[in-house]
Amino acid sequence: TIEHLFKEIFKAAKELQEDDHRKTLLVSRKKKPNDTVVDIGGIEVGNGNQQFVMGPCSVESHQQVDAVASVIKQKGIQLLRGGAFKPRTSPYDFQGLGMEGLKILRDVGDRHGLKVVSEIVNPRDIEPAHEYLDVIQIGARNMQNFELLKEAGKSNRPILLKRGLAATINEFMNAAEYIISQGNGQIILCERGIRTYETSTRNTLDITAVPVLKKETHLPVMVDVTHSTGRRDLLLPAAKAALAIGADGIMAEVHPDPATALSDSQQQMDIDTFNHFMDELQAFYKMDAKV
Amino acid sequence: TIEHLFKEIFKAAKELQEDDHRKTLLVSRKKKPNDTVVDIGGIEVGNGNQQFVMGPCSVESHQQVDAVASVIKQKGIQLLRGGAFKPRTSPYDFQGLGMEGLKILRDVGDRHGLKVVSEIVNPRDIEPAHEYLDVIQIGARNMQNFELLKEAGKSNRPILLKRGLAATINEFMNAAEYIISQGNGQIILCERGIRTYETSTRNTLDITAVPVLKKETHLPVMVDVTHSTGRRDLLLPAAKAALAIGADGIMAEVHPDPATALSDSQQQMDIDTFNHFMDELQAFYKMDAKV
Amino acid sequence: TIEHLFKEIFKAAKELQEDDHRKTLLVSRKKKPNDTVVDIGGIEVGNGNQQFVMGPCSVESHQQVDAVASVIKQKGIQLLRGGAFKPRTSPYDFQGLGMEGLKILRDVGDRHGLKVVSEIVNPRDIEPAHEYLDVIQIGARNMQNFELLKEAGKSNRPILLKRGLAATINEFMNAAEYIISQGNGQIILCERGIRTYETSTRNTLDITAVPVLKKETHLPVMVDVTHSTGRRDLLLPAAKAALAIGADGIMAEVHPDPATALSDSQQQMDIDTFNHFMDELQAFYKMDAKV
């Protein structure tokens, strides 16, 4: 009918507007066709070479972080991670060492020539964290903590933004838009598994989110194999899949003695497992790189 | 085998500990068998009578809130809601009037003798909000914003805590535990739908979460019918189901002119719909109450 | 742009077609505005009075079914259920008594004046089952077993069609369309919980599916409280919610001695629990019915 057709034309006009809106998303590849390369004090993420972000789940002591730092350094890794502010399901679980933890990370990082990455969970801590961190991480539970995102957008540090536990790709992109719209375009997206009905893994690694995000946005995309799988035996296969599908980097947890770890003891790699992990991955990666 | 049996005995001992841990959750009914009644300046939630929390999605103007307040007052409702700090998916959507919005709520609430409820999203705003709010709401996206929860735990105002979009019952209880463990036990839990594959509703109302939460905890449980369904035509049936299953209250959005609303225009009730909603519900509720 | 607008006009035309297609769904209320009342040998489902379908998960023996039949009869229930062909996750679990089970059901039903309902899982068994059954059930796992649906569509027995474990409302309606398009319009839809990430219940009861289905289709809608919750303690609250939201009936499992049941021992009611369940529900129901 004519009436319906008119209605549809209006609807089409509205969709055009929405499409325009989407085109104006600053994170969109439609807005900026070429890849964003994130520069972490000279270390580049998103330039075609793949980076590794490794370290313990929680910063527990100077000695513990140092032990990890020296082994990852030996494998040529340049980015050290460690949690100081820990978002834990229960208030009675270890909540992290806080600013003291960031200091440890900084000291160890400087000693080994590693750049350091850690999560900040309170908007008021973003500013003071600049003294210690090279990259500020926004965790999965805070992906839609918009006050934290706005504060991160005012920072001059690169932001590593993790996908929320049940966030859509569209919500993830808009979370990044909160940061970039405040002026900070140095953003690394990180797929870390989504919540589904399946229980054989801690979360379900949404591997095709990597090419989808690289197509929709100009930002680099990493994969956190530890939290997506939650299983030590799946870290290596998941990392291979992530590199093969085009991820710009891999994030994983390493601990000198996982059994005594104050958090996530089931899923961190010990030193031997880590060495094997990197050897296998670098062999795989080199072959792939030649194609 | 003997070896296995020993392993299992250790495992059982570990489970005993976990069970004990759970028993010591302050929100658990095992810890406190009788119902918590939340007292909002004389208005009780959880005493067996069902309460309604109604108002616009966003506070837009004094006039708009006043128009809603006068109609809900006429229906005997005692709790007025309105969003001043709005967590929106896109940074380009209306973000709310902020503190100015809280002032409007307070003024209108005082004028009509209504207690007021509004969401706070930044830990630093909890303290200043005490001047304006009778109940502080923690929204679904912030259910695991643990810094905000800790700050809410230090408040002397009742907290209305919404379930996260993809939070388990266990995570929901632990989020409440973050509040109560800081000293504030005046907590209302609110089921507001969970994220599933189904698209005919905005979220899937997990109706049996109400009896599960009332069994596991001693806290009152409300149901937000607006965000769980996202459909104006389902508000009334969902509210009936919620009352029938034992919810301590219903939350829904009302706007004088939903079509021009600055947020959630598809799901707010207009005045006529609201009046019909309450008439039907009060008839249903009275019958039920006599049983 | 003009080009885009033309594209949109074509798109609109395509959507018009789809809309037309939907209008022509035989199960759609757009096609047939008034409620379908399913007639089970004189027992009506969907006429405004609510029906109960009760009985053991599996037919185990004549004596067992008889014990259940006599107690449900005493409560005024007219429809007896019992599984003879059991779709079990493991091939090593009890698979049901098959045709022998249907005979037991028929005998017991006749003796007590109850109509009988049972699931058929193989297309070739639909025809022979006519000798024993008043209603043929298609289970959740077979909701998209299209060969079975087509065969059910050729039957002159009413069909009780359960929603698939992860079926959308749209898929559910189309499954019913497979039956009605073969000529059999005597269909009862049954919501039985959907699969989500939440583990405190066996499935998540999608309670608003009831009003959605009653709006979209002209078919009666029941709620299976046993499989949606999987918990004996939630059967009564779930049933109240289902009646309050407008379900045309309730389905639940009763067993003389659940602990020794050959299937689903955790979720069936024993006789005492059943009597309490019906007393509470009938009190609730009568009050509600007067409104």
Add this chain to the structure above:
Amino acid sequence: TIEHLFKEIFKAAKELQEDDHRKTLLVSRKKKPNDTVVDIGGIEVGNGNQQFVMGPCSVESHQQVDAVASVIKQKGIQLLRGGAFKPRTSPYDFQGLGMEGLKILRDVGDRHGLKVVSEIVNPRDIEPAHEYLDVIQIGARNMQNFELLKEAGKSNRPILLKRGLAATINEFMNAAEYIISQGNGQIILCERGIRTYETSTRNTLDITAVPVLKKETHLPVMVDVTHSTGRRDLLLPAAKAALAIGADGIMAEVHPDPATALSDSQQQMDIDTFNHFMDELQAFYKMDAKV
């Protein structure tokens, strides 16, 4: 307490039994440590080399299948797929050519020296299909059609079993157990994406299901990149990830003219896309194979 400990010891004993039960699953690697190699008339699946199963979504005509067969043959592919019995959401969508479709497949397969794979949906069609098919496929919607599985278990043809839309790994393994327990151990498992809340892809490819299944069972595991992603632009990246993580083969749909296809027109590859897909994949695969 002592009482609790006794309870736990009984529980442990029960778990021991369950564990034993699991150990006795015939598909379990605990039962048979070495890999099962499925032999399709001389073509091996699961021997370390990766196989490709390609062809149109639906068999539409002899000419159409022939066009696809000749191009896949040129790329060295040995397995041709095509749907003759199509499980479609709507009864008004194209339901496939049935037995006539199987004949076309057989003819074309013989002409080009390709083994043929097609889905059977009714238990009674398994037997007659032996005349035409080298591999019988059980589709996602029928993964828990236990009557069909039992019939497949009596066949002497290899079975390609797809994971259900919302099936757990455990349910998937038990579905395979239905087949093997009837005597047919020639089973290929196929991950094809699971249903989640995310809408940017048709389903969510559960990539880590591949190593999980290969660890838990001794069966070969393929990945269907067409149905998991539902997007032509993601087929190649998804296939690379699948090969990298250890899949024994890739399944994808190819059509001479996807725009006019009678089903799944949005996701099938045309000939040029297919040639590019295979060239890229074979380059990637060769590099990988050398490691």
